[in-house]
Amino acid sequence: MTNNLQIPLRNVSFVEKKYLKKLERLGVRTVRDFLYFFPHRYDDFSKLSKIADLKPDQTATVEGKIIDIQNIRTWKRRMTITEAAVQDKSGLIRVVWFNQPFILQNIKKDFRVRLSGKVNWDNKGLYLSNPAYELAKRVPTNTGRIVPVYPETRGVTSRWIRWKISQLLGKYLNEIPEIIPNAILKRQELIGVKEAVRELHFPSCFEKIKEAQKRVALEEMFLIQLVSVRARKDWEQSRAIEIPFNEKLIKDFVGYLSFKLTDAQKKSAFQILKDIEKPHPMNRLFEGDVGSGKTVVAAIAALETMMAGYQTAIMAPTEVLAIQHFETFKKIFKNFSQKVGILTNSQCRTVWKKNTRRNFLGKVGRGEIKILIGTHALIQESVEFKNLALVVIDEQHRFGVEQRARLQKAAANLKDNLKNSVPHLLSMTATPIPRTLALAFYGNLDLSILDELPKGRKKIITEIITPANREKVYDFIRAEIKNGRQAFFIFPLIEESEKISGKAATEEHERLSSDIFPDLKIGLLHGRMKPKDKEKVMKDFKDKKYNILVSTSVIEVGVDVPNATIMVIEGSERFGLAQLHQFRGRVGRSEKQSHCFLFTDSSSANTKKRLKALLESEDGFKLAEYDLEIRGPGQFIGTRQSGIADAAMQHLSDVKLIQQARIEAQSLFEFDPKLEKFPLLKEVLERMNKEVHLE
Ligand code: ADP
């Protein structure tokens, strides 16, 4: 019982070997995974209809006798049609299946069957089209009930999953351990785990599905919160270097900047400086819309750290970004510039000169370099700091859940060799995460938000462009380019296939170069290029060697090309609003008027409505909330990545549920800090911890 059903499916005799790989692709490896692999929707096939009552377009379930059934090959369309006639007391109806000749092996003349599906019609009258079927004497599984529909992958159908789950439930349902303490079940009015799992797979009614989803969602959230509350406790108990608050230093620095800090910047800087003053490490998420000015706030913290005699490490997801930060820091810290260094896989230098790697790492080790900016190289290499006190992770969402955990852990390992303390950690992101999600997934972090853009930014003119207006936009772009501006053309990343979208971008690059803008220079950037080539294209674009940059959605977040004032997004309906907003943020970085053109071939009213939100709002947070409402949380956190069950995902916009889960997690730790009274729960948490820290 204590194994929590972590039995590999390969040890379960009734799951055929050939399905193991396919299930793995769905993230299903153990009995527990499979039992917790929930439907993403339900078809209501619960009411039996009389055949005589069927109406066109209706979805219905009927029960009757097979009067006739046969396969017919159609040469014209090269498929097999299985045609049957089914009769009940009220009448007779045709049934048609496409390309499923094997059905003949399962149902034969004179069998009594139950069928659920859509009623269509043609010149021969009404027929049931591709219905789900099963023998009438069977317990309703695929028909005649509320039927679960699962996320499918090639070769694993919902029908097969239903069959296997019903076998699994028969064997293991009673062994599913209840890990939520009784008191919490009562307080939160939750149904038990066995009932919830059974109802999610084979519901008795829609009400029960809701209750079961709530139960599973709370369980998931409760576990996440337990991990996060404990991480926070551990983190708080470790020591950090105290960086004294130095008011004069900050005032002087701010006075010397070429712009005035926004109120939001001041507030965030203050929160951060207050944090790093403490003897416990800061763990703060710093969210700010694109262009809101996070870098300078991080610089303030780095400055204080440097003047107190300690080191700062700043990690960025790409070399382009690392270089960009290096340039910024060089400029704003003119007087101490020899103390700023950059380290990536391909370079290591201070402002003055290139160094040999050994020499450079020596400087870091002796504490001569106070601010070290870099890519993953910072943690991959044997970089030893003298007295690292502050770690900044820029664009932290780019690092993926596991990678981030690794980074965070690596950051905690970068121990100061004088005091053996953990560095303060500042994670920055330009992806506005709706508050609920931030609470759900970053509950162990403190939050600073830049919700105000620097003054004087011009509103980016955003327009939805239908195919009829393309030419006009091309003309406009040419005119702007003749005036010295530059433009981005973005192509959607077709899911999981950078190959296909890379191809689309390559073709479009050719089309634009030969047909539309033969007179202009056009660069191409996509995810399958070598990092070196990518860097070069970005740099050439920055240096104005190209007028236009065609790119897939890999385009670097955070990249700053102020002279680019035009953003064209092809197939814009395929992107989430938050992402579109990110792309738009690539332009509008100077006093010049910028434009964003959302190309779309879709005429759906929903698409229009969604895209319109972008015309109306420039507030990344609002757009993110709106996206969360209409597209669900999946696009903020990949389901797979986060390991959150679909059933729970649907509840992630439910602030109250998340808050409840957090409160319960906190009070449980207060009641029993080591979870001695809850061995099952303890075991699950330990497993979760292991999964996160895989190395
Ligand atoms: P992000 O938050 O997206 O990382 P950056 O830190 O790159 O934004 O800042 C974007 C640009 O805005 C930079 O060129 C920076 O110098 C400028 N900037 C930052 N703060 C202000 C401010 N208060 N007023 C004017 N410009 C600012």
Ligand code: MG
């Ligand atoms: Mg940035």
